[in-house]
Amino acid sequence: MTDQAGEAVVALEGVHKTYGSGGSRVAALRGVDLMIRRGEMLAVMGPSGSGKSTLMNILGCLDRPGPGRYLLDGVDVARLSRDKRADLRNRKLGFVFQDFHLLSRTSALENVEMPMLYHPDRITRRELRRRAEEALERVGLADRARHHPNQLSGGQQQRVAIARALVNNPAFLLADEPTGNLDTRTSFEIMDLFQELNKEGLTVILVTHEPEMSRFCSRVVVLRDGRVVRDEPVAGRQSAKELRDAFDREHPVGETLSEPSEAS
Amino acid sequence: MKFLIVFRIALRAIGRNLMRSLLTALGIIIGVGAVITMVSLGEGARAEVEEQVSRLGQNVVLVFPGARQLGGVSIGGGSANTLTVEDARAIREEIPEVVAASPEVRSQRQVVYGNRNWFTRIYGQSADYLQIRQWPLEAGRMFDEEDVALARQVCVVGQTIVDELFEGTDPVGETIRVRGLPLTVIGVLSSKGMSLMGSVQDDIIIVPYTTGFQRISGRSHAMVINVQVYDADAMDIARLKITDLLRERHRLAPDQDDDFTVQTQEEVAAMATETSRVMTALLASIAGVSMLVGGIGIMNIMLVSVTERTREIGIRMAVGAHGKHILLQFLTEAVLLSVLGGLLGILSGVAATNVIAHYAGWPAALSEQAVVLAFTISAAVGITFGFFPALKASRLDPIDALRHE
Structure with missing residues (x-):
């Protein structure tokens, strides 16, 4: 992931997307041009109805773009079959969702192993375990591998989800409101994790409606009415770690804000 | 994707709702159990009848009073x-x-x-x-x-x-x-x-x-x-x-x-065989109905399961599962459910056969054929009735499935 920084991971050219048919057609995207380079940390923002979700579904290969072109790591997504898109999601994409979307009553380790089960290459059991443990270690949860989601805090669950997203070495992480269900301090922790991963060279695309989250990114894209209305680098990018430390100073009790046992 | 993993996932899904799974499989358990019991007892009785007929003696002709009637002669009555x-x-x-x-x-x-x-x-x-x-x-x-x-x-x-x-x-x-x-x-x-x-x-x-x-x-x-x-x-x-x-x-x-009927030993034997054939057909239809009911039960619970686990399906698809992976997963679960039911049915059938044979003193011959058939049929029931729910699961749209509450 760290190689060839600057190469385009995502290239959207005049992407349209229309839902419905006949008189009730709704244009969600009306010609989006977007180039995302390796190593970027991008925030996609916009009010609801701006086409944000549609763009995310297309970027995530969950939906096909209408007219226009989408090259993911050089692969033309528009012409791929359902199964080929599934393979692409498996190998090139890591999803992080607002409500974590972990499999309940399944250990953290097995949740992280899950994407590898669908990998087109055969992966041995031993390798499966090794890579899952490695991914968990990367998000700082090596000691929680055997825990089930309901035994983990919201922040920990999101970390498991991030480990799951990382395990197949994706071209980029696609995070949809990853801090939407988390308290302030835990949000900083998760953003810190994203920043660290980004520092290691991972491309991160963050879809959010919280302006403060976009300040941790390197670039902000704002959508409105299905078009990109702003696309600029973030001036004065903030460090989530510093903000977390500042938060801890302001709330010296530190309490257990980040350790509620039941989340979601 | 390795089948062993699919198998494990299915086994765990069944174990997670053990009570529900057992109740679902009950139709199959009862059906298979009843059939094994009946066939075993019927087989024992048939062997006895055959033995008895052969013991009628060598080259024996029986002359019964009264004319031959449709559907056989009343042997026991001495009707005329x-x-x-x-x-x-x-x-x-x-x-x-x-x-x-x-x-x-x-x-x-x-x-x-x-x-x-x-x-x-x-x-x-x-x-x-x-x-x-x-x-x-x-x-x-x-x-x-x-x-x-x-x-x-x-x-x-x-x-x-x-x-x-x-x-x-x-x-x-x-x-x-x-x-x-x-x-x-x-x-x-x-x-x-x-x-x-x-x-x-x-x-x-x-x-x-x-x-x-x-x-x-x-x-x-x-x-x-x-x-x-x-x-x-x-x-x-x-x-x-x-x-x-x-x-x-x-x-x-x-x-x-x-005003009399002459029958050879072979004809009497043929009649006994015919009777057992009618009995077998009857048993087969009972088995068919119970398997149908059991199969519908499985289909029903699999549809519930697919709905309940829509989000899980969405997650699996998002991280790269193909439709056929999902299909295989749910189909395996359905087949496992019905085959486990079939196995439990065979066990209970064998147990019931032994208990009846022991306490009622009836002859019983455990029919291996019936056991194999029961097992095969329960697997087939799982495939047949599990296919539609599994297909439904495999055709879900990942975006909708992820949004499912």
């Missing part, structure tokens, strides 16, 4: 009074192919010995009946022609009688009473074995037919005439000759139907 003792004697004396003929009369009577009594069947037969039946004696002797001619009050008894009246001691020479009529025991029949039909066959007293007709039953007509032919090749000829002889003796005009 058209056969006489003289008919039997004529068959034996006038047809050279016949070596023995025994006019049979049956009665059910209370038999008393000392302070013990027993309700049993008393057969009147000729002296050569045991030869026809190829039924050896264990002790004493069979009554002879003279005993028959003089209607002597003698009898041979089956093993059950020895056990019930004589408590296992040697009964030869003792006297039993049937409605005040004393009968001297002169022989003991060998046992037919400790099984359903066997114990029924052992529960018997045989007396000279003269004694049977005159002193015990009060009947004047034979319920059946047991005829032995000297050779298997002569069966058809003997049969024709018996028919001609009896038509002549009964003074039947050419346009009149027979």
Whole structure:
């Protein structure tokens, strides 16, 4: 992931997307041009109805773009079959969702192993375990591998989800409101994790409606009415770690804000 | 994706809702269990009937009173009074192919010995009946022609009688009473074995037919005439000759139907086989219905499961599962559910068979074929009824599935 920084991971050219048919057609995207380079940390923002979700579904290969072109790591997504898109999601994409979307009553380790089960290459059991443990270690949860989601805090669950997203070495992480269900301090922790991963060279695309989250990114894209209305680098990018430390100073009790046992 | 992993996921999904899974599989469990039990008991009974039919003796022709009826002849009833003792004697004396003929009369009577009594069947037969039946004696002797001619009050008894009246001691020479009529025991029949039909066959007293007709039953007509032919090749000829002889003796005009029925041992066996075939068809239809009901139960619960786990399906698809992976996962779960049901059904069927066989004393032959068939059918039910829910799951749109609450 760290190689060839600057190469385009995502290239959207005049992407349209229309839902419905006949008189009730709704244009969600009306010609989006977007180039995302390796190593970027991008925030996609916009009010609801701006086409944000549609763009995310297309970027995530969950939906096909209408007219226009989408090259993911050089692969033309528009012409791929359902199964080929599934393979692409498996190998090139890591999803992080607002409500974590972990499999309940399944250990953290097995949740992280899950994407590898669908990998087109055969992966041995031993390798499966090794890579899952490695991914968990990367998000700082090596000691929680055997825990089930309901035994983990919201922040920990999101970390498991991030480990799951990382395990197949994706071209980029696609995070949809990853801090939407988390308290302030835990949000900083998760953003810190994203920043660290980004520092290691991972491309991160963050879809959010919280302006403060976009300040941790390197670039902000704002959508409105299905078009990109702003696309600029973030001036004065903030460090989530510093903000977390500042938060801890302001709330010296530190309490257990980040350790509620039941989340979601 | 390795099948072992799919298998594990399915097993875990079933284990997660163990109670629900068990209730779902109950239809299959009951269906398979019932079929295994019935088939095993039926198989045992059929083996007995076959054995019994073969024990009818070699080259035996049975003459029943009354015309042949549709769907077989009433063997037990002696429904018409058209056969006489003289008919039997004529068959034996006038047809050279016949070596023995025994006019049979049956009665059910209370038999008393000392302070013990027993309700049993008393057969009147000729002296050569045991030869026809190829039924050896264990002790004493069979009554002879003279005993028959003089209607002597003698009898041979089956093993059950020895056990019930004589408590296992040697009964030869003792006297039993049937409605005040004393009968001297002169022989003991060998046992037919400790099984359903066997114990029924052992529960018997045989007396000279003269004694049977005159002193015990009060009947004047034979319920059946047991005829032995000297050779298997002569069966058809003997049969024709018996028919001609009896038509002549009964003074039947050419346009009149027979008032008796001649059947060979093979035909009786065929009838028994036919009966068991009808029974098998009946069992098969019961099995079919219970499997259908069980299958619908599985389909129902799989549809519920797919709806419940829509989000899980969405997650799996988002991280790269193909439709066919999801299909395989849910199909495996359905098949596992029905096969586990089938296995439990086989176990409960075998257990029920053994319990019934043990306590009711019925013969039972565990049918391996039925076990294999039950297993195969339950797997097929799982595939058939699991396919639609699995297909539904595999066709979900990942975006909608992820949003599902």
